[in-house]
Amino acid sequence: MLDSASKTFFHLIAQSRTLKTIASRYGMRKPSSFARRFIAGETVEEAIEAARAVEARGMTVTLDLLGESVASLSQADAATRAYIAVIEAMIAAGVGRNVSLKLTQLGLDVDKASAVDNLRKILERAEPAGFFVRIDMENSPYTEVTLEIYETLWRHGSHQLGVVLQSALYRSERDLAAINAFGGRVRLVKGAYQEPKSVAYPKKADVDAAYARMIKTLIVEGHDPAIATHDPAMIEFARTVARENGVALDRFEFQMLYGVRRDLQAMLVKAGHRVRVYIPFGREWFPYFMRRLGERPANIAFVMRAILGEGG
Numbered sequence: 519m520l521d522s523a524s525k526t527f528f529h530l531i532a533q534s535r536t537l538k539t540i541a542s543r544y545g546m547r548k549p550s551s552f553a554r555r556f557i558a559g560e561t562v563e564e565a566i567e568a569a570r571a572v573e574a575r576g577m578t579v580t581l582d583l584l585g586e587s588v589a590s591l592s593q594a595d596a597a598t599r600a601y602i603a604v605i606e607a608m609i610a611a612g613v614g615r616n617v618s619l620k621l622t623q624l625g626l627d628v629d630k631a632s633a634v635d636n637l638r639k640i641l642e643r644a645e646p647a648g649f650f651v652r653i654d655m656e657n658s659p660y661t662e663v664t665l666e667i668y669e670t671l672w673r674h675g676s677h678q679l680g681v682v683l684q685s686a687l688y689r690s691e692r693d694l695a696a697i698n699a700f701g702g703r704v705r706l707v708k709g710a711y712q713e714p715k716s717v718a719y720p721k722k723a724d725v726d727a728a729y730a731r732m733i734k735t736l737i738v739e740g741h742d743p744a745i746a747t748h749d750p751a752m753i754e755f756a757r758t759v760a761r762e763n764g765v766a767l768d769r770f771e772f773q774m775l776y777g778v779r780r781d782l783q784a785m786l787v788k789a790g791h792r793v794r795v796y797i798p799f800g801r802e803w804f805p806y807f808m809r810r811l812g813e814r815p816a817n818i819a820f821v822m823r824a825i826l827g828e829g830g
């Protein structure tokens with residue numbers, strides 16, 4: 519269970535260059551290296567191998583080429599080309615056609631119009647091939663612009679495109695009603711970022727209560743919604759809402775992160791649910807990895823043991 523202090527702590531150390539250097543050197547070095555618990559690898563081949571293993575367990579995938587907050591248009595172009603190459607590789611390999619991406623990776627911090635152009639280029643390759651593309655939600659300075667870009671593209675016909683809402687933010691229930699009204703597709707999460715009290719519930723109990731309310735709205739009124747959580751109470755609640763409202767199991771899916779609660783993933787598959795696993799990969803894995811540690815400080819012990827076990 520994350521509290522605000524541990525989240526803040528991990529967000530601070532995520533900025534540390536020294537830690538990043540150490541982690542980058544050891545985190546992925548061997549098949550047993552510690553970062554591999556949450557990240558499929560640094561290459562698309564490794565991600566595809568992980569996707570095949572997930573699919574063999576009866577689940578679907580979404581691949582995320584890690585990277586965020588690029589600082590130049592040339593980096594944004596490179597990320598766009600890299601995403602298109604990932605899409606090509608997925609088509610060639612025959613794994614499920616679904617990717618997740620971040621707008622700051624496509625240049626949102628540098629120039630909004632270029633980021634939108636880059637997303638369009640990715641969609642031009644992805645849509646005819648039947649891909650679903652999910653825009654991940656970043657921290658609150660990006661909420662409004664991300665939702666605005668999403669709605670614009672949706673209204674221009676990109677209906678194989680989805681977005682993410684975070685129950686931690688006060689605004690999200692209103693955003694959910696607006697997206698449901700135009701038919702958009704939502705992945706519901708609690709929110710991975712440390713946010714100020716002015717925009718987000720400071721208490722976890724309130725984040726959870728909002729999550730439960732949003733589950734209900736999404737399952738009853740949403741369009742192919744995704745309930746993305748590892749929280750057994752929320753998963754049980756979603757199942758109950760579906761049952762009580764006569765919503766068929768194939769009308770929504772659960773989503774979980776690669777390496778987290780595989781037991782729960784298997785249980786849901788066995789119970790007849792659709793389960794999608796979010797598979798992150800790529801060289802820029804450090805910020806993602808730190809967010810996962812911040813969610814569950816017990817993971818730190820696991821990483822420390824692994825680092826010591828690597829023998830430096």
Ligand SMILES: Cc1cc2nc3c(=O)[nH]c(=O)nc-3n(C[C@H](O)[C@H](O)[C@H](O)COP(=O)(O)OP(=O)(O)OC[C@H]3O[C@@H](n4cnc5c(N)ncnc54)[C@H](O)[C@@H]3O)c2cc1C
Nearest residue numbers: 654655682707708709710746747748749773774775796810
């Ligand atoms: C598919 C998917 C996509 C996501 N996309 C986004 C996004 O676009 N934007 C965003 O802000 N956030 C995203 N998140 C992250 C999300 O916001 C939460 O930070 C994260 O899922 C942890 O919250 P939880 O719902 O699992 O519940 P919590 O209440 O945090 O955890 C519930 C239980 O789940 C288990 N658990 C949770 N996290 C971990 C972990 N790291 N390691 C081991 N066990 C764990 C523990 O048993 C814990 O008790 C995504 C999550 C998923 C599953």
